[in-house]
Amino acid sequence: MEHKGRFTKIGRSKERMYGPRGLLVCGYGEGERSGFLKIIENAGLAGIRVVFASSRDLGTGVGDILAPEHEGGSLEESDMPRAVVMSGLTQDELHNLMGSYKKAGFVPQIWATLTPVSEKWPLKYLLTELQSEHKAMKNR
Numbered sequence: 786m787e788h789k790g791r792f793t794k795i796g797r798s799k800e801r802m803y804g805p806r807g808l809l810v811c812g813y814g815e816g817e818r819s820g821f822l823k824i825i826e827n828a829g830l831a832g833i834r835v836v837f838a839s840s841r842d843l844g845t846g847v848g849d850i851l852a853p854e855h856e857g858g859s860l861e862e863s864d865m866p867r868a869v870v871m872s873g874l875t876q877d878e879l880h881n882l883m884g885s886y887k888k889a890g891f892v893p894q895i896w897a898t899l900t901p902v903s904e905k906w907p908l909k910y911l912l913t914e915l916q917s918e919h920k921a922m923k924n925r
Contacts (some may be wrong), residue, residue: 804872804899806849806885807834809876812867812894812911820891828885830878838908839863846906847911866912867892895919 813821817880818837818878824832834853840859851872871879883896895915903911 799875799877801875801903802871802898804848805834805851805853807836807853808837809838809847809851809870809872809899809908811838811865811869811908812863813837814863822889824885824889825882827889828878828882830874830882833874835870837863838865840865843909843912844907846904847899847906847908850908851899852903860896866916867894868875868897868912868915869894870897870899870903870911871909874898911925 808825810818810821822835825831825835834851835852838850840863841861843865843917851870871882874882880900886894897911897915903914906914
C-alpha cells in the first residue's frame with residue numbers, strides 16, 4: 786500500500802477539514818465509552834456522529850466506517866490500539882476536543898484526522914501506520 790501522507794501542523798480555523806463529520810473511536814472498552822461521550826459533550830460536540838470500531842471493522846476502509854450509512858457504534862469489545870480519527874471537524878473543534886480529553890485525564894491515545902489517502906485504507910493498516918508514526922515522533 787502506498788503511503789503518501791505526511792504530518793501537517795493543525796492551526797486554528799472555523800473551516801471544516803476533510804471528510805464526513807464524525808469520530809472513529811478505536812480501543813475503548815464498553816465501560817469507557819460513556820466517559821468519552823461526556824468528553825465530546827464538554828468539547829461542544831454533542832450530537833456528532835461517533836463510531837466505536839470493533840475487531841470486525843479492521844478489514845473495512847476507514848471512509849466506509851465513517852460513512853453515515855455504516856452501522857457504527859458497536860457494543861463489541863475492542864482490543865485494538867486506542868486512537869481517534871476525526872473527520873469533518875473544524876480545527877477549533879479539534880483543539881477543543883483534544884483539550885477536553887487531556888483535562889479529563891484519560892489515558893494517552895493516538896489522534897489523527899481523516900485524509901483523502903487514509904480514508905481508502907483498511908482500519909488495520911491505518912492503525913499500524915499511526916502507531917509507527919507515533920513511535921517515530923516519540924523517538925525524535
